[in-house]
Structures are given as C-alpha cells and as structure tokens.
Amino acid sequence: MSLLAALTMAASAQPMAVPAPAPYAWQPTAAYVTAGQDEPGYRSWFLASPSRSHAVNSFNNYLVTYGVGGIVPTWQLLRTASSWQRCGAQPFEVPPVQEWPNVVQTLRYVRDFVIPAVGPVEPVSAYRNPLLNVCAGGARESAHKHYSAIDLVPLRPTTREHLMRTLCNMHPKRGPDYGVGLGFYAFLRFHVDTTKYRRWGADAGSTTCPSIIRPADVASVYQPPQPQPPIVATTPVPAPVADPLAPAPTPPAKPPELSPPFNR
Numbered sequence: 001m002s003l004l005a006a007l008t009m010a011a012s013a014q015p016m017a018v019p020a021p022a023p024y025a026w027q028p029t030a031a032y033v034t035a036g037q038d039e040p041g042y043r044s045w046f047l048a049s050p051s052r053s054h055a056v057n058s059f060n061n062y063l064v065t066y067g068v069g070g071i072v073p074t075w076q077l078l079r080t081a082s083s084w085q086r087c088g089a090q091p092f093e094v095p096p097v098q099e100w101p102n103v104v105q106t107l108r109y110v111r112d113f114v115i116p117a118v119g120p121v122e123p124v125s126a127y128r129n130p131l132l133n134v135c136a137g138g139a140r141e142s143a144h145k146h147y148s149a150i151d152l153v154p155l156r157p158t159t160r161e162h163l164m165r166t167l168c169n170m171h172p173k174r175g176p177d178y179g180v181g182l183g184f185y186a187f188l189r190f191h192v193d194t195t196k197y198r199r200w201g202a203d204a205g206s207t208t209c210p211s212i213i214r215p216a217d218v219a220s221v222y223q224p225p226q227p228q229p230p231i232v233a234t235t236p237v238p239a240p241v242a243d244p245l246a247p248a249p250t251p252p253a254k255p256p257e258l259s260p261p262f263n264r
Helices: 003-013 039-047 050-065 074-078 097-118 130-135 160-178 215-220
Strands: 121-125 149-154 181-184 190-193 198-200
Touching: 039 050, 039 074, 050 074, 050 097, 074 121, 097 121, 097 149, 097 160, 097 190, 160 181, 160 198
Parallel strands: 181 198
Antiparallel strands: 121 149, 149 190, 181 190
16 A cells, blocks of 8 residues: 555544534624614714714713713614614604703613613614604604603623513612613513603513503503594485475384283
8 A cells, every 4th residue: 555545544534623613693783773773874874964963963962961971872872763764764863852851861770770780781772753653663652752762682691581580670679760661572672761660561471570551651652553443524414304295294003912911
C-alpha cells in the first residue's frame, strides 16, 4: 500500500467535526417591530421632513424638563401602532402638545417600578392619532389616543409567566397611587397607562393576576370594534285621512259563547 493511500484511509477513519450550533439570539421586539419602525426607519422618517427636527427636539426638551428624559430612548416613544403599514399610517408621530403631560406620569411609573422589577424595556407602541386608533382596533377612548399608554417589551430574557407574576404582584401595591392600568397581550408585550387603576388581558383562569375591570373601565381598555347595525333611512307614512262619505266600519263579530261546562 502506498503512503498516500494509507494517509487517505487514516483520514477517512477520523470522525467528522460537527459545527457548534449558533448561539441563541434574544430578540424580544422582533414580533412587534417591522422594518420602517426600527432605528433606521426612524432616521429616514426624521430626515424626510425639516419640521420634524423641531418637533422632536421640543418634545425631548419637555421630557427632560419634567424629569423623565432618558428613561427610554425618545425616538421609541414616537412609535405609533404595530399595524401602521396595514393602516397606511406613519411609523412615528410626535403627539399633539396638549397630550404630552399624559405620558409623564406613565414614564415615572415605568422608571420607578417597572424597570427595577423586570429590567430595561423597549416601547413598541405609544401615541395613536384618532384615525389610526380606529384602524388598529383601539377603544373609543383608548389611553393610547391620549398618550397615557405605552406598550412595552422586556429586553432581559424572561418568560411570559415570570413577567406576568412580577408585574401583577407589584400592581396592587403601587398601581392605585399612580392610577395604573396594566394589560397583557400575546408573548411578552404588555401595556402600562396612568388613566385609572385596572388590569386586563391576563391568561384565562390565572389566579396570580386576575383581571380587574369594572363596567366604567371598558371604554379605556383595548377591545376589537363591535359591528354596528346598519342605519336604514325610512320615510314617515302619513296617517290616513277619514273619508266622510265612506260607510261606517262593521264591528268585528263577537266570539261565540261556549256551552257549559267549557265556559267556567
């Protein structure tokens, strides 16, 4: 046997090396943030109109003035709805100035209690203008429409069960003082607003996080729009006019009396 053949046989007898699997990448926002609503999309949106620079800077200065700047990146607080493309809306929007105070209390709660409990978070939806709110399925008086609500995703690896348990244990202790509404969507997305104290969207049958919803709260809680019955226009029918020459109507015949013993 030649030396070359021997080396070939020896090499073929060695087990093949199996490449190590790629490390798992934690991407908690991937299910909620599409291209165009990410950071490159924000830069494109920001540069598309000169007026946006002034509006964003004014909003950022407002947050700094009231002590809530830098809790999360300001540009993330301008994300509209996750369904912005389907609704033909902008991926980002600076809310009307009169709505800015509403997000301050929400950011304080996120800073003081949410982040210390679950770690850093990323806003995936905040203000929704009235038209976008309707298209996105928001309630008539959704807290998102008034910029009190922020939908958040935790950036630290966790499970839905642990996230719900942590936030729900804190909610009855701190939520009433801030008027916090706490809601849960699928996977890891959760909602915080400071409209009023309530809780919804927890898993059915959950004992660690039962829903707290009163009838008066329904208007500010997310729910799909209900179909309305069609409005049918009707023309009023005029009352008939009596004809003085017409004969008097014949009275209806009296029903026959039954013979005993049936007429008791």
